Amino acid sequence: MLICDIDGTLTDEHYGIHPGLPEAFRRLEAAGVPVALATGNVRPVAWALSRHLGLTGPLICENGGVVWDWRRGEDVYHLADGTRARMACEWLASRIQGLDSAGISSNAWRESEWCLYTQEDNEAIEKELALSEWNDLEVVRTGFAIHVNEPGMDKGAGILHALSPLGIDPADCIGVGDSPNDLPMFATVGWSVAVGSAFPEVKAAASAVARDELIGGHAVIALIEEILSLPE
Numbered sequence: 001m002l003i004c005d006i007d008g009t010l011t012d013e014h015y016g017i018h019p020g021l022p023e024a025f026r027r028l029e030a031a032g033v034p035v036a037l038a039t040g041n042v043r044p045v046a047w048a049l050s051r052h053l054g055l056t057g058p059l060i061c062e063n064g065g066v067v068w069d070w071r072r073g074e075d076v077y078h079l080a081d082g083t084r085a086r087m088a089c090e091w092l093a094s095r096i097q098g099l100d101s102a103g104i105s106s107n108a109w110r111e112s113e114w115c116l117y118t119q120e121d122n123e124a125i126e127k128e129l130a131l132s133e134w135n136d137l138e139v140v141r142t143g144f145a146i147h148v149n150e151p152g153m154d155k156g157a158g159i160l161h162a163l164s165p166l167g168i169d170p171a172d173c174i175g176v177g178d179s180p181n182d183l184p185m186f187a188t189v190g191w192s193v194a195v196g197s198a199f200p201e202v203k204a205a206a207s208a209v210a211r212d213e214l215i216g217g218h219a220v221i222a223l224i225e226e227i228l229s230l231p232e
Contacts, residue, residue, distance in 0.1 A: 001057055001168055002028065002227070003159060003185065005177040006039040006049065007144045009195055010217050018217025024224045026054045031228060036060065036162065038155045040140075040147055040181050042109040043068060043076070058166075063140065063147055063181050064158025065112025069165070078112055079157060080150035085114035088134035089148055095128045096121060104145050113149035120146055142179035143199075156184030174227075176220055178202060195219035 004010055011017055025035055036057025037046050043066055046059045050070075058069035067077040086107075093101035103116045116125070122141045125148075129137055140147045140154075163170055171190035175182070178198040186192035186205050194206035197215035210219035 001034050001036055001163070001173045002224075003036045003038050003057070003060075003173055003175045003189060004220060005175075005179070005182050005185070006037060006041055006046065007142070008178040008197065008216065009176055009182075010049075010220060012216045013143075016216075018221060020221050021217045022053050024221045027228060028224050029054060029056055033227065036159075038064070038159060038175070038177075038182075038185055040115075040142055040145065040179075042066075042106045043111065044109050045106065058162040060155060060158035060162050062110060062112045063149060063153065064155045064161075064184070065149060065153045067158050067162045069162060074165070076111075077161060079161070080112045080153045082110050082112045082114055082149070084134060084150065085137060085148040088129060088132070088137055089114045089116060091132065091134070092116075092125060092128055096124050099125075112153065113147055115145040115147050118143065118145050122146055140181045142181050144179075147181065154184035155181060156188035159185060159188050174223070176223065193219070193223055 034057040035055040037050055038060040039046050040063045043061045046061050056071050060067055065079045090101045093099045099120055107115055126139050136151050138149055138151055170188050173189040174191045175185040175189040176193045178195045183205055192206045194203045194209045196210040196212045196219055203209045214222055
C-alpha cells in the first residue's frame with residue numbers, strides 16, 4: 001500500500017493539487033496497489049479527497065487520532081478524544097498573550113485533537129503545557145498548524161490500526177510525507193519518501209528523498225512512475 005500525507009505532500013503551499021495526481025493514483029490503483037491517506041487534516045477533507053482521487057485505502061486522519069476505512073463500511077475509530085486538548089488550548093490563551101485558542105478553522109470538525117495556528121509561539125506553548133495539568137499532551141508543529149493531542153496518538157499508531165484488519169504488513173507499505181508529524185509514519189512503514197520541500201529532519205529520517213525541485217505532488221507522481229516501472 002502507498003500511504004500519503006496530504007498537506008505539503010499532495011498539495012503545494014497554496015493548497016493546490018497537482019493536476020496529474022488523479023490520473024497517476026488511478027493508474028496505481030488499477031495496477032493493484034491501493035492508496036491510503038495519513039494526514040493531520042480532518043475526516044471530511046480526507047474523505048472528499050480520497051473519493052475524488054479514486055483511492056481505495058483507509059483514511060488515517062488527525063495524525064492518527066481518527067481511522068476510517070469507509071470503502072469497506074467500517075465504523076469510525078477514535079484513538080483519542082479531543083476534549084482535553086481543546087481545554088488545554090483555552091487555558092494557554094490565559095497564559096500566552098494574543099494566543100487564539102479557537103485555532104484553525106478545521107477545528108470545527110476535529111474529533112481527537114485541537115490545532116492552533118502555526119504562527120503561534122510553539123516554544124511558549126510547550127513550556128506552559130509542561131508546567132500544567134496537561135503536561136502529558138504532545139505538541140507537534142507542521143507547516144500548516146500546531147497540533148495538540150493525547151500522548152501516543154500519531155500516524156504510526158493510526159496506520160497500524162488501519163492495516164490490521166486488512167492483513168497488510170506495514171513493512172510492505174511506502175509512506176510519503178514532508179513534516180515532523182510524518183516521522184512516526186516513516187518509523188512504521190517499510191520504506192519512506194520525503195518530498196523535495198520536506199523539513200530537514202524528515203529528509204534525514206526518510207529511506208529516500210526526492211530532488212529539491214520535486215515538491216508536493218510532483219514528487220508523488222515521480223514515485224508512482226517508479227513503482228509502475230518495477231518488474232512484476
